Amino acid sequence: GAGVSQSPRYKVAKRGQDVALRCDPISGHVSLFWYQQALGQGPEFLTYFQNEAQLDKSGLPSDRFFAERPEGSVSTLKIQRTQQEDSAVYLCASSPRQGELTGELFFGEGSRLTVL
Amino acid sequence: QQPVQSPQAVILREGEDAVINCSSSKALYSVHWYRQKHGEAPVFLMILLKGGEQKGHEKISASFNEKKQQSSLYLTASQLSYSGTYFCGTEKVSNAGNMLTFGGGTRLMVKP
Numbered sequence: 001g002a003g004v005s006q007s008p009r010y011k012v013a014k015r016g017q018d019v020a021l022r023c024d025p026i027s028g029h030v031s032l033f034w035y036q037q038a039l040g041q042g043p044e045f046l047t048y049f050q051n052e053a054q055l056d057k058s059g060l061p062s063d064r065f066f067a068e069r070p071e072g073s074v075s076t077l078k079i080q081r082t083q084q085e086d087s088a089v090y091l092c093a094s095s096p097r098q099g100e101l102t103g104e105l106f107f108g109e110g111s112r113l114t115v116l
Numbered sequence: 117q118q119p120v121q122s123p124q125a126v127i128l129r130e131g132e133d134a135v136i137n138c139s140s141s142k143a144l145y146s147v148h149w150y151r152q153k154h155g156e157a158p159v160f161l162m163i164l165l166k167g168g169e170q171k172g173h174e175k176i177s178a179s180f181n182e183k184k185q186q187s188s189l190y191l192t193a194s195q196l197s198y199s200g201t202y203f204c205g206t207e208k209v210s211n212a213g214n215m216l217t218f219g220g221g222t223r224l225m226v227k228p
Contacts, residue, residue, distance in 0.1 A: 003157075004157070031213065033215060040221075041221070042118070042218035042219050043158070043203070043218045044218070045215050048212070055212035055213050056210065056212045056213065056215065091157070091158070098213060099213055099214060103163070104148075104163070105160065107158045108157055109157045110157065
């Protein structure tokens with residue numbers, strides 16, 4: 001497909017487990033963003049990559065959250081020792097632009113994480 | 117800081133009009149509008165750039181008042197397909213690269 005692909009779509013984890021969420025951006029897109037969307041809320045910024053460089057991780061809520069994009073394409077968001085408050089939809093978005101956002105972000109459908 | 121959207125929810129009959137507002141406590145660089153249907157990805161509607169340039173893909177209009185730090189999205193002659201949650205995003209400018217900060221959303225339901 002030509003869009004942003006995220007996997008898994010649904011993940012149920014027991015509290016304390018580690019999870020890894022994957023994002024395949026549109027080919028050639030330089031910028032990649034991760035957002036967290038709690039039920040009934042707007043997406044909240046987590047982190048931003050420009051190619052393989054993580055330029056902003058100010059939105060990561062704790063040091064249990066880690067993201068990487070080692071080759072500048074696929075990205076993985078890892079959450080260690082999951083807590084119930086981590087339950088949310090995790091959205092990935094990509095853009096062919098860097099710097100100013102003069103065009104749209106292309107979002108994936110998200111990975112819905114439920115921590116029991 | 118997160119922009120504030122109003123109203124939080126609105127119910128319309130098909131063919132009616134609606135206005136969704138977005139305001140920020142900080143100076144706006146640009147405002148982006150997205151629509152998200154339940155369980156789906158947010159979909160781009162429109163960008164309003166500082167200086168008045170407007171880019172969009174659908175027949176939905178918007179305004180951008182830089183002085184008031186506000187934007188409004190105008191949905192006219194609403195269709196059933198307009199139902200969903202609308203988010204405004206304000207662009208945060210940084211040396212590291214710009215990102216969007218989204219409001220809490222406005223839930224729109226269009227009934228036949």
